Amino acid sequence: MELRHLHYFLTVAEELHFGRAAERLQMTQPPLSQQIRQLEVEVGVDLFKRSKRHVELTIPGKVFLKEVKQIIEHLDIAVENAQRAERGEFGNVIVGFVGSATYDILPDIVREFRLKYPKIAVSLHELSTPDQIRALNRKEIDVGLLHPPINDPLIETKTIQQGAAALAFPKNHPLAKKEVIEIEDLIDIPFVVVSRDIWPGLYDEFVSAFHDASFTPNIVQEATEYQMVIGLVQAGIGIGVLPKTAEKLFNLDIVYREIEHHPLNTVLALAHRKDDYSPALANFLQLASEVAEETKHNQ
Numbered sequence: 429m430e431l432r433h434l435h436y437f438l439t440v441a442e443e444l445h446f447g448r449a450a451e452r453l454q455m456t457q458p459p460l461s462q463q464i465r466q467l468e469v470e471v472g473v474d475l476f477k478r479s480k481r482h483v484e485l486t487i488p489g490k491v492f493l494k495e496v497k498q499i500i501e502h503l504d505i506a507v508e509n510a511q512r513a514e515r516g517e518f519g520n521v522i523v524g525f526v527g528s529a530t531y532d533i534l535p536d537i538v539r540e541f542r543l544k545y546p547k548i549a550v551s552l553h554e555l556s557t558p559d560q561i562r563a564l565n566r567k568e569i570d571v572g573l574l575h576p577p578i579n580d581p582l583i584e585t586k587t588i589q590q591g592a593a594a595l596a597f598p599k600n601h602p603l604a605k606k607e608v609i610e611i612e613d614l615i616d617i618p619f620v621v622v623s624r625d626i627w628p629g630l631y632d633e634f635v636s637a638f639h640d641a642s643f644t645p646n647i648v649q650e651a652t653e654y655q656m657v658i659g660l661v662q663a664g665i666g667i668g669v670l671p672k673t674a675e676k677l678f679n680l681d682i683v684y685r686e687i688e689h690h691p692l693n694t695v696l697a698l699a700h701r702k703d704d705y706s707p708a709l710a711n712f713l714q715l716a717s718e719v720a721e722e723t724k725h726n727q
Contacts, residue, residue, distance in 0.1 A: 431503075433467045434496050437475065440464060441493045444483045519708040520549040524560040525573040526627075527653050529696060531676045533589055533723060534573060537716045544715060548708050556626050556652060564701055570709050572699040575627045585697045586713075588720035593630055593692035594675075594684040596661050596668035603667070604683045611641045611690050618666035620657050623650035629695050634669050637690040658682065 436453065440460070443449040450457040468475050475489035485493060521541075525534050538550055555563060560572035561580055578585050595614075597604035603613060624631040638645045648666050651657045654674065661668040662681055671694040675684055686692075698716055700709060 429467070429470055433463060433470075434499065436460060436463050437467055438493070438496055438500065440476065440483070441485060441489070441496075444485075446483065514707060519547075519706070520551065521571065521706075521708050521712045522551045522553065522569045523571055523573065523712075524553050524555040524563055524569040526557060526560075526575060526696075527554055527655055528671050528673060528694070529573045530554070532591070532671070532673045533696065533716075533720060536723065537719050540719050541712060541715050545708070545711060548711075550712075557628075558625055560699065564699060567701070570700065570704065570706065571712060573696060574699055575629055576695055576697045577628060578697070578699060582702055583699050584702045585699045586717070587695055587697045588717055589696040589723070591694045591696070592672045592686065593634075593669060593694050594672045594686050596658065596670045596674065596682050596684055598661060598664060599681055599683050601667070603685070606685070608688050609685045610688050611637065614638070614645070614667075614687070615643055616646055618646050618648040619669065620649045620651060620660045620666040621647055621669045622654050622657060623652060626652055627654075630669065630671075630692065633692055637687065637692065640690070 436449075439452055440446060440449040443452065446457050446461055446464075450460045453460065464476070471488075471492065473488040473492075474486050475492055477484050477486055523538075534552075538552070541548070541550060553563075553569060555569070555572070557572075557574040557578075560569065560574045561578060561583060563569040564572055564583055565580070574585075576585055576587065595609060603609060603617070606613070621631060621634060635645060646666075649660055651660065654668075654670050657668040657670055658674065658677070658679060660666065662679075668682075669692065670684070672684060698713060700713065
C-alpha cells in the first residue's frame with residue numbers, strides 16, 4: 429500500500445464524487461477509479477458503494493476513513509517536527525557552565541532561549557573550565573560557558589563577555605576601611621585565588637599586576653571554584669580575588685575593592701566542538717551572542 433493511495437481515498441471520501449476528486453488530484457477519472465479499486469483489493473473490502481448517480485462510504489470505508497485521517501495527521505506532524513529539527517527548533521542542548529556565570533549572564537541566556545525555542549530541552553551542568561573541555565571532547569555536553577584561553581584544536585571559542593574582578597576583604601580587615609587600594613598596600617598580604625588550572629586568564633593577570641610593581645603576591649591558598657574563595661575569605665585565610673559579579677551574593681561579611689591603576693579583567697566565552705553542526709546548538713550560540721551584546725549595550 430502506497431501513501432498516494434491513501435491520499436486518493438481521502439479525497440474521494442471527502443468529495444463522494446469521482447469526477448470532482450479527480451479534478452482536485454489533477455488527474456482523470458478512470459485512473460483514479462482504478463487506483464481506488466486496487467486499494468480495495470489490497471485492503472480486502474469495498475470502501476465505497478457506487479452507482480451512476482451516487483457514491484457513498486461503506487461501513488468498512490467509514491472505519492478506514494477514520495484511521496486514514498489519523499495516519500495523515502500523524503504524518504503531517506512528523507514532517508513538521510522534522511522540519512523544525514532542521515531549523516534547530518526541536519531537540520536538546522546540554523550546557524556546561526562555570527559557577528561565576530550563574531550570577532551573571534547565564535540566567536538571561538537560558539530564559540530567552542526557552543522563550544524563543546520552547547521545544548528544545550536545556551540541561552545545565554556546573555563544571556570547571558578544564559572539566560568542560562573534557563566533557564566537550566567526550567560529547568557529554570554540547571556547549572560550555574567558561575574562562576579562556578583554551579588551547580584545544582578541536583574546540584572553538586568565542587568571547588561573549590568581559591567584566592571586572594575585585595579584591596574581596598572580610599569586613600573587619602584593616603584594608604576594608606580604605607576606599608582606594610594601592611598595589612603597595614598589598615605587600616605580604618595573604619591571598620586566596622582560584623587556581624590557574626581553573627581560571628588561567630584572571631590568575632595570570634593578577635600575578636602580572638604585582639610583577640609590574642616589582643613584588644610577588646603572597647598566595648597562601650588556591651581554590652577550585654570562586655564560591656570556595658568566598659568561604660576562605662570569611663574564615664580569615666586571606667584576601668580573595670573574585671569577579672565583581674560576586675557582589676550579587678549579598679554577603680554582608682565581605683566588601684569588595686578594586687586595585688587602583690591595576691584593573692583586573694574577567695572573560696567569559698562560549699565553547700563548542702568544531703565538528704558539531706547541530707541546528708539547535710547553532711541557535712543557542714546565536715541567541716547567547718545576542719543576549720551578551722544586548723547586555724553590554726545596557727550597561
